[in-house]
Amino acid sequence: MENWYKVENIDEVDSPGLLIFPDRVKENIRIAKSFLDDINRLRPHVKTNKSPEVSRMFIEAGIFKFKTATIAESEMLAMNGAKDILLAHQPVGPKIKRLHELIKKYPSVKFSCLIDDASVARALGNVDLFIDLNVGMNRTGIEPEKALPLYNEFQSRVVGLHAYDGHLRDPDLAVRKKQSDEGFDRVLKLQAQIPKKLIIVAGGTPSFSIHAKRKDVECSPGTFIYWDKGYQSILMEQPFLIAALVVTRVVSIPTPDTICVDLGHKGIASENPIDKRVYFLNAEGLTPIGHSEEHLVLKTDGSHQFKVGDVLYGVPHHICPTVNLYDSPNIIQNGRYVGNWDTVSRKRKITV
Numbered sequence: 001m002e003n004w005y006k007v008e009n010i011d012e013v014d015s016p017g018l019l020i021f022p023d024r025v026k027e028n029i030r031i032a033k034s035f036l037d038d039i040n041r042l043r044p045h046v047k048t049n050k051s052p053e054v055s056r057m058f059i060e061a062g063i064f065k066f067k068t069a070t071i072a073e074s075e076m077l078a079m080n081g082a083k084d085i086l087l088a089h090q091p092v093g094p095k096i097k098r099l100h101e102l103i104k105k106y107p108s109v110k111f112s113c114l115i116d117d118a119s120v121a122r123a124l125g126n127v128d129l130f131i132d133l134n135v136g137m138n139r140t141g142i143e144p145e146k147a148l149p150l151y152n153e154f155q156s157r158v159v160g161l162h163a164y165d166g167h168l169r170d171p172d173l174a175v176r177k178k179q180s181d182e183g184f185d186r187v188l189k190l191q192a193q194i195p196k197k198l199i200i201v202a203g204g205t206p207s208f209s210i211h212a213k214r215k216d217v218e219c220s221p222g223t224f225i226y227w228d229k230g231y232q233s234i235l236m237e238q239p240f241l242i243a244a245l246v247v248t249r250v251v252s253i254p255t256p257d258t259i260c261v262d263l264g265h266k267g268i269a270s271e272n273p274i275d276k277r278v279y280f281l282n283a284e285g286l287t288p289i290g291h292s293e294e295h296l297v298l299k300t301d302g303s304h305q306f307k308v309g310d311v312l313y314g315v316p317h318h319i320c321p322t323v324n325l326y327d328s329p330n331i332i333q334n335g336r337y338v339g340n341w342d343t344v345s346r347k348r349k350i351t352v
Contacts, residue, residue: 005021005242005281006282006335007019007335007337008336009336009337010247010311010337013247013337015249015263016246016247016248016263016264016268017326018246018322018323018325018326018329019246019247019313019329020243020244020329020330020331020341021245021332021333022053022331022332022333023333024243025054025225025226025243026061027243028224028225028227028240028243029058029061029063029225031239031241032208032221032240033063035212035219036212036219039062039063040218041212041216041217042063042065042219043067043086043201043218043219043220044063044067044225045068045069045088045204045220045221045222046066046067046076046077047068047069047070047073047222048222048225048226048319048323049222049225049226049323050076050323050343050345051329051341051342051343051344052080052342053341054225055080055081055082059080059081059082064081065082065084065085065218066086067085067201067220067222068085068086068087068088069089070089070348071091071099072344072348072350074099074111075102075350075351076350078102078105078106078109079350083108083109084109084110085110086112086113086114086130087099087111087112087113088113088114088162090113090115090117090140091113091120092120096120096123098349099111099127101352103127105351105352111127111128112127113130114129114131114132114140114141114162115130115131116132116142116150118150118153118154121154121157127157128157128159129159129160130159130162130199130201131147131150131158131160132162132164133161133162133163133187135163135164135165135183136165136168136179137164137165137167141163143186144163144187144190145186145189145190147190148190148193151194155194155196158198159198160198160201161190161191161198161199161201162200162201163184163200163202163203164203164204165180165184166203166204168183168206169234170234171233171234171235173236176206176207177210180203180207180210180211181210187200199218200217200218201217201219202217202218202219202220203219203220203221204221204223205222205223205235205238206235208238209235209237209238222320223319224238226242226243226244227240227241227243227244228242228316228318228322229242229315229316229317230317244316244319245281245313245314246263246278246313247313248262248263248267248296248311249261249311250306250307250308250309251295253306253307254297256302257300257301258289258297258298258299258300259286259297259300260296261296261312262296263278263295263296263312263314264291264296265291265292266293267325268296268322269320269321269322269325270291271321272318275287276317277316277317278296278315278317279314279317280315281313281314281315282312282313283312285301286298286299287299323343323346326343326346327342327343327346328340328341328342328343329343
């Protein structure tokens, strides 16, 4: 449907605002499940949605394993029925104590975390561990070829291997697969040196369609749940739907060929160049030329018919940090605003 995004009672929605379309979220869960031969191989990352409502939608779909980036995301999942939660982060400082408190508070939930450093593994005590492997991301993790001593020291607590290859974003699936295979072969060589079979959690959204075809590998995409323009433009083999938008309004027309909307840095993820932040569904030919905390200035072709108060619907280039800017997204069902969700784990701390 061409105008699926338009909201009949948009006058009830303040801007800038985040719009969530639950029917599309459910469809994205269905699509993700269709990539896999076994639902138990799907371990979604909740860093994108951070939402109890979406977490319950996963669980209703038969998905009980998850990956998180923060203690708060882990607690949010435990509060809403998750059974198996991997903190995809090496906890240091107070996070070690917080993780222990979380494990004590939810004894029926299986918690684990990443490590790449022996001193952290020792400080964690009896927590289940995944060795974080650096397969080219060069952000965290230990090179697979150097990981065996770490496994040997903590083998009684190591339950898995984790390999994130989010740096692979070539639009050509064949190229992306070749690059992913090269990295994953290093993981398999490490596993071959280990006498017990470990759980392998691999990839994120960019390599989801590749790892989904590997036997026994758990996949942990996150962005797929809401999708965004950045991945839509390069991951053509993944037919997920845009399920989250930003809504903004024209607040000023400073010159005949410019308009200003209320979508500043506080309303849209702004880590990318100015021309890769938002794409408007109901307005063509707008070129961003200025961006500040509360405002986005857009150049027009000079023949526009915009008026102050006009509503624009935008697809974020990067949805994950955009969601993190909103504590109360607006829920759209059957073309109408019906209420709000609470982005609970946007908080750094819930109770522990």
